[in-house]
Amino acid sequence: MPQSDAIRTLSVALDERSYPIHIGPGLLSHADVIAPYLAGRQVMIVTNETIAPLYLEAFKRGLPEGLEVEEVVLPDGEHTKTLDSVSRIWDALLAAGFNRRCTLIALGGGVIGDMTGYAAACYQRGVAFVQVPTTLLSQVDSSVGGKTGVNHPRGKNMIGAFWQPKAVLIDTETLSTLPARELSAGLAEVIKYGLIRDLEFLAWLEARMDALRGLDGEALREAIYRSCAIKAEVVAADETEQGARALLNLGHTFGHAIEAHQGYGAWLHGEAVGTGMLMAAELSQRLGWLTQDEVDRTAAVIAAAGLPPAAPDDMGVEDFLAVMRLDKKNIDTRLRLVLLRSLGDACLYDSTPPEMLESLLTDFPRR
Amino acid sequence: MPQSDAIRTLSVALDERSYPIHIGPGLLSHADVIAPYLAGRQVMIVTNETIAPLYLEAFKRGLPEGLEVEEVVLPDGEHTKTLDSVSRIWDALLAAGFNRRCTLIALGGGVIGDMTGYAAACYQRGVAFVQVPTTLLSQVDSSVGGKTGVNHPRGKNMIGAFWQPKAVLIDTETLSTLPARELSAGLAEVIKYGLIRDLEFLAWLEARMDALRGLDGEALREAIYRSCAIKAEVVAADETEQGARALLNLGHTFGHAIEAHQGYGAWLHGEAVGTGMLMAAELSQRLGWLTQDEVDRTAAVIAAAGLPPAAPDDMGVEDFLAVMRLDKKNIDTRLRLVLLRSLGDACLYDSTPPEMLESLLTDFPRR
Numbered sequence: 001m002p003q004s005d006a007i008r009t010l011s012v013a014l015d016e017r018s019y020p021i022h023i024g025p026g027l028l029s030h031a032d033v034i035a036p037y038l039a040g041r042q043v044m045i046v047t048n049e050t051i052a053p054l055y056l057e058a059f060k061r062g063l064p065e066g067l068e069v070e071e072v073v074l075p076d077g078e079h080t081k082t083l084d085s086v087s088r089i090w091d092a093l094l095a096a097g098f099n100r101r102c103t104l105i106a107l108g109g110g111v112i113g114d115m116t117g118y119a120a121a122c123y124q125r126g127v128a129f130v131q132v133p134t135t136l137l138s139q140v141d142s143s144v145g146g147k148t149g150v151n152h153p154r155g156k157n158m159i160g161a162f163w164q165p166k167a168v169l170i171d172t173e174t175l176s177t178l179p180a181r182e183l184s185a186g187l188a189e190v191i192k193y194g195l196i197r198d199l200e201f202l203a204w205l206e207a208r209m210d211a212l213r214g215l216d217g218e219a220l221r222e223a224i225y226r227s228c229a230i231k232a233e234v235v236a237a238d239e240t241e242q243g244a245r246a247l248l249n250l251g252h253t254f255g256h257a258i259e260a261h262q263g264y265g266a267w268l269h270g271e272a273v274g275t276g277m278l279m280a281a282e283l284s285q286r287l288g289w290l291t292q293d294e295v296d297r298t299a300a301v302i303a304a305a306g307l308p309p310a311a312p313d314d315m316g317v318e319d320f321l322a323v324m325r326l327d328k329k330n331i332d333t334r335l336r337l338v339l340l341r342s343l344g345d346a347c348l349y350d351s352t353p354p355e356m357l358e359s360l361l362t363d364f365p366r367r
Numbered sequence: 368m369p370q371s372d373a374i375r376t377l378s379v380a381l382d383e384r385s386y387p388i389h390i391g392p393g394l395l396s397h398a399d400v401i402a403p404y405l406a407g408r409q410v411m412i413v414t415n416e417t418i419a420p421l422y423l424e425a426f427k428r429g430l431p432e433g434l435e436v437e438e439v440v441l442p443d444g445e446h447t448k449t450l451d452s453v454s455r456i457w458d459a460l461l462a463a464g465f466n467r468r469c470t471l472i473a474l475g476g477g478v479i480g481d482m483t484g485y486a487a488a489c490y491q492r493g494v495a496f497v498q499v500p501t502t503l504l505s506q507v508d509s510s511v512g513g514k515t516g517v518n519h520p521r522g523k524n525m526i527g528a529f530w531q532p533k534a535v536l537i538d539t540e541t542l543s544t545l546p547a548r549e550l551s552a553g554l555a556e557v558i559k560y561g562l563i564r565d566l567e568f569l570a571w572l573e574a575r576m577d578a579l580r581g582l583d584g585e586a587l588r589e590a591i592y593r594s595c596a597i598k599a600e601v602v603a604a605d606e607t608e609q610g611a612r613a614l615l616n617l618g619h620t621f622g623h624a625i626e627a628h629q630g631y632g633a634w635l636h637g638e639a640v641g642t643g644m645l646m647a648a649e650l651s652q653r654l655g656w657l658t659q660d661e662v663d664r665t666a667a668v669i670a671a672a673g674l675p676p677a678a679p680d681d682m683g684v685e686d687f688l689a690v691m692r693l694d695k696k697n698i699d700t701r702l703r704l705v706l707l708r709s710l711g712d713a714c715l716y717d718s719t720p721p722e723m724l725e726s727l728l729t730d731f732p733r734r
């Protein structure tokens with residue numbers, strides 16, 4: 001294990017499903033850290049064609065001796081997040097004769113994490129899994145909270161399960177191979193935590209945005225730690241999204257509409273969420289909750305992170321509404337949105353006047 | 368609701384996942400009984416081509432007014448218990464625009480129940496479902512305990528989840544349209560409860576076997592109630608099968624081997640379990656735990672239920688062992704079997720001498 005003062009560890013408190021998140025540089029080559037969390041000797045590493053050449057060998061070398069290690073290398077991209085890909089994981093597990101005490105390890109971004117988690121949730125009705133997220137987005141978002149699943153042609157994440165990992169291993173150095181556009185997409189979720197719950201963290205982010213985009217190790221570790229800590233608090237209070245957890249979806253209803261309309265993968269998830277958060281902020285202003293200055297401040301931090309400040313120019317009002325009506329967050333026929341009561345304080349609101357929503361969708365900049 | 372003295376209600380105690388089982392004649396036409404358990408207005412009935420013409424209309428007529436009711440009618444049979452069939456349910460839910468507050472209703476036998484439960488477990492990461500089991504096997508087995516899932520070409524129930532129904536509605540009159548062979552298959556699981564845990568119930572079954580096979584309503588209601596009560600006790604103590612719940616698998620390791628070797632559906636599940644229980648009893652005798660008289664008594668009650676007393680004549684010792692080694696109950700490489708310490712008292716045992724198992728598999732009658 002690398003120098004311990006460079007490692008921070010956080011515990012996600014979910015009773016008997018509690019688990020640790022270890023964050024630090026070089027952790028990926030020290031996979032022995034996860035030895036206590038393996039259910040047995042059988043280990044299946046699930047990764048993709050982009051990550052495998054970069055990190056698979058180094059990760060395997062760091063695993064403890066004496067394990068039976070198999071691997072599945074899937075294609076890369078949001079369009080591969082399907083039930084067919086998960087079936088390939090199940091086929092590999094069965095072909096290897098893996099039993100209920102095997103452990104799946106997700107080595108990759110959010111798509112790999114979501115699919116591996118879902119494969120673990122349903123293999124023989126549930127086996128252990130460990131997350132080793134290699135993108136900023138997956139480090140601060142999908143590695144905490146146990147949401148797993150796949151997309152369906154009719155909607156994102158429509159098939160899935162709540163299933164908690166046994167441990168999460170975050171190596172901040174993997175971000176050095178991450179394309180700048182994906183780093184920005186990850187920063188969208190980091191900014192989200194400040195906007196929904198922690199104004200002081202938002203101010204810290206405004207001050208450290210250049211350091212984060214320049215891959216300053218200490219800044220990254222701090223941003224990831226605080227993001228995971230905020231998400232862990234919210235998830236611990238509401239594991240299966242009956243209430244407070246829905247606040248984590250700030251910007252997501254608008255964002256999902258953009259992703260679905262453009263075709264999954266055309267916009268990165270974080271890019272769509274970035275624009276969606278700005279839309280939510282503008283709607284909050286129309287409701288009288290945010291000032292123009294606060295909306296401008298939101299727009300500035302989103303722009304500083306390198307995220308798009310405008311929606312796709314081929315999306316009309318109806319294109320947004322058609323997708324938003326099917327969104328999971330839309331209970332029965334009432335449209336519930338996550339909005340900002342003030343900066344650092346999100347709320348769920350289901351009484352936005354339809355004409356106000358439509359005029360926001362009409363007026364919001366396109367590009 | 369029919370005369371209340373004909374209805375018995377049992378509660379499965381699982382904290383906030385607790386649910387009632389209502390048992391009685393004619394309940395299927397009184398689906399208003401489940402009204403308190405519907406999560407919202409959207410209801411998807413999942414059934415098959417055998418059950419739909421018999422009961423679908425009567426069931427729908429009994430539902431409360433004002434619901435949005437959709438249906439999926441799948442083909443019948445164990446060979447249809449696949450991920451593709453479950454995908455058809457998901458497709459139907461999405462095509463109908465059903466949200467997280469919809470309720471799935473399984474109207475049919477164990478295959479429909481297992482698939483519908485799995486579809487509910489994973490639709491938008493989990494929605495409500497209600498079981499209306501129409502076969503004896505599903506009434507006494509799969510309607511209690513929350514095991515859901517599908518088969519994989521390499522093994523039975525390999526993909527699935529633990530997911531509890533909100534309520535179970537058992538109409539004993541549906542057994543009048545059940546083929547005699549399937550009634551016998553259901554009786555195998557009923558006998559199992561006596562063998563593993565309740566010698567008095569076993570004696571009651573020996574005395575009432577003719578009445579049960581003759582569809583005596585009172586005898587059926589009592590047998591179903593006691594079976595569900597025993598299973599509910601075991602499940603409440605061990606929801607996710609870490610320990611005691613495994614005792615419910617008496618006869619299942621041998622039985623799964625028969626089903627897998629013969630091709631799913633050639634032998635009914637209950638038939639394979641019946642023969643498997645006799646194999647477990649004989650192995651228990653070889654370990655010195657049962658007397659010859661007790662084995663004979665086990666054989667007699669299995670025969671009285673109309674179940675096969677011999678294994679398929681084309682199955683050799685290796686055919687059994689090849690499947691048993693992959694069985695979920697086989698943790699790591701040690702073969703764990705459910706055996707009988709005495710009649711009415713099952714135990715998990717992982718130290719059967721291999722040569723004793725092989726000689727049992729060699730000597731056991733074939734037909």
